Amino acid sequence: MSVVSIRKENLREIMSSTETVAVAPVNNTQRAEAVAFAAPLGKRLLESLGASLKWLLPPLLGLALFVGVWALVAQTSPNLPGPLKTWDSAVQLFSDPFYQKGPNDQGIGWNVLSSLKRVGIGFGMAAVVGIPLGFMIGRFRFLNSMLSPIVSLLRPVSPLAWLPIGLLVFKAANPAAIWVIFISSIWPMIINTAVGVSRIPQDYMNVAKVLNLSEWKIFTKILFPAVLPYMMTGVRLSIGVAWLVIVAAEMLTGGVGLGFWVWDEWNNLNVEHIIIAIFVVGIVGLLLEQLLVLLAKRFDYE
Secondary structure (H helix, E strand, C coil), X not given: CCXXXXXXXXXHHHHHHXXXXXXXXXXXXXXXXXXXXXXXXXXXXXXXXXXXXXXXXXXXXXXHHXXXXXXXXXXXXXXXXXXXXXXXXXXXXXXXXXXXXXXXCECHHHHHHHHHHXXXXXXXXXXXXXXXXXXXXXXXXXXXXXXXXXXXXXXXXXHHHHHHHHHHXXXXXXXXXXXXXXXXXXXXXXXXXXXXXHCCCHHHHHHHHHCCCCHHHHHHHHHHHHHHHHHHHHHHHHHHHHHHHXXXXXXXXXXXXXXXXXXXXXXXXXXXHHHHHHHHHHHHHHHHHHHHHHHHHHHHHC
């Protein structure tokens, strides 16, 4: 065999191997899986982006409308500071929120903590008294008939109407403010808990009698799980009332707290700080309510 024929044979082998490689079948299964994965992923991303925009757009539009109306009103009323001026004051105010220059000259951080402390004490006392009392009122008909007129009589009373009684009894501003929070926030917990107990189906209580369950077993196995949603609703309403009342109570009692700080800034004609305090009160109240919502969801999950 000549050299030319050998080279032709080698060339044919190379070409045949190349053709074999070129026409090798592509893995269609992998390509189909990649396409099938990429299409839903892109669709999910678009759906997630659309849902986020639907969730964010209305609040942003509402805030923009609020700021726009505020700016327009500020232009027509020279004594009312506008959004930009208030924002500059807020930046300066929160640059050092925990300064102390005396008993009546402290940063806004200390005032918020003082108000939260009073609310925590008064609200905690109301929960300790109001929730068990609500269970007993809903559980025992005689106790319900005895205490319902008292609750109906005292519940509509304005919170600040209780402040002179607190000052008379405790002879100090701080416990008087805590007393106002206590007496104002106790009613939603009593009423909602009692309503929850009264709406338990009578069949459950009949089964408890047949099984001769103790009062503790009835409470832990029947009453508490069924009444928990009503009780948490009362707690949420109570924390809102407590945080609402503390500002007004501190305005009248003085000391350290958001209410006193608002009144002091009014005496100094610092309207920017008053507006900032309004936003702080709203944000803190919203955070407190959301914490209770998370707590309620935790109980529901368990």
